[in-house]
Amino acid sequence: MAGARSGAAPDVGPASEAGLDRWARRRLAHTSEHGVRALGTEFLVFVLKQAWAALFGGLMLAVLIAAALWYPDDAALARNDALVLAALAIQAGMLAFRLETGREALGILLFHLVGTVMEVFKTSVGSWEYAAGGVLHIGAVPLYTGFMYAAVGSYLMRVMRLHDLRFTHYPPLLATVVVAAAVYANFYTHHYWYDLRWVLVAAILVLYARCVMHARIFRRSLRMPVVLAFVLVALFIWIAENVGTAAGAWIYPDQADGWRMVSLAKLGSWFLLMNISVVLVTLVHRPATPEDPGTGRSTASSTH
Template sequence: MSAPGRFGEDFGDASPSRQLTGLERTIDRAAHRLLAGKPATGARAVLIEAAVFLLKQAWACIFGALMLVVIVAARLWYPDDAGLARNDAMTIAAVAIQIGMLVFRLESGRELWVIVLSHITGTVMELFKTDVGSWAYAADGVLRIGAVPLFSGFMYAAVGSYMVRVYRLHDLRFTRYPPIWATTVVAVAIYANFFTHHYIFDARWILLASVVLLWAPTVMHFRIWRATLKVPLLLIFVGVALFIWIAENIATLSGAWLYPSQTDGWELVSGQKIVSWFLLMIISVVMVTWVYRPKRPEVS
């Protein structure tokens, strides 16, 4: 348990919390006024920490949550005979969300770099995967590249957005983080394998083992409000991959895209996709470390 601090306490100029947006600073000040003087121990303190954690996680997920709302709303309420195709409407909505995030300064400049990189790498993979029949989108609309509607890239951007937001909102610190060059090599190999496994040996299990070997010693320190907790980083990776898989099930149930096994009737996305999302998520993690270098915990 660390000394009492602010909702998003600064630790110096190098701290990710220096990158808080204007709205986040306002929330930070309001939270500090509300929580200052509250008990540091006991059941009430635990409830406060839990509430702050959930609020920070919800805010970190804002991009992806809005995208999921758009997908579900398009399924439930968008008319089939509308003049604007459903996929085009979702693309326009995704662009509007992104513009709104920038106009209202809900994203930092560093965050935008990760989102753009995630968007590009995701769209390139989408083009390939739809071409080889891994999954398919409805063939309507004009805002597309080949068989890929443009809103699809924003789903990968949502993952990148979450990664970089959670990094600064919780002022993440790490012990025994692997060298960036080594994690970059693994990330590049993971990305390449998503393409090459269709033609040569599928190296996903080797890559999974490489991830475990690299990150197994790493412990993540994340600040909530007063408390700074420590957890093995691999456990966090598994949790995030599972969460993305759940979101994917909601998206496919809403018809945003379908796997071949779902064309005759929806069914749960294969549990094996959790491994795929785990590996794909590593790419986002590494891109975040290009923007925010992993830092060791502060010595008190």
């Protein structure tokens, strides 16, 4: 559901990211807020901002596909090590061109560490595996894998700025941290004890049931239940996962004899991972209400 608002760009993040708003403002300077041209421009700005927010992940996928198609098997530098260096170059470029702030980079490093620890454990118990080769690895895990988790963190942090995300009825932060910690622990403990994933999914649904996300596009803001946002992002990650496994970046046990689509059951895992990811992002960008300074909005809602 959309509501009209000012077209002024939020005063946050790198200045270059206000370019889409300036373009839209020029394009819509003399048009109605409700005409076909205005609605079309709003949609285009939304798509472009989403694509721009996902830049890190898009570049990582492009590198994985390029390495699978064209990287020579007999190259002096192992493919896995080349992917690590490419991922480092992408991260360095994001900082050099001020597409991420230093504080965000520290948050993304936390994604990297959390993801790498999970990768080392999951490969050790046979949940999935990577092609051998190279020297830049921990156990059976090439170091580029941590950047795939970092790509999720980069997207979430950049989309917070680009869409000036605000929330109503956001749950208490301590409760979100406790649930996220339980989710992360279950990724390990279910190999030795009961799998509580559906209990945890239910806990997330209850915790975020009333929470609504307000995403600024240009003149309008899109309102969406946060749980639905979790599902949609999990779906896009699952699609990216199919691309990654098809490119041979890693494989699941049922793909050992040939590629097949990643099980839809993985959507549940990505939904749970989204909860962890959002909590990690709140350590850098605390969830704000529509009434907080800098939004240009005025609503009657409150956080709790």
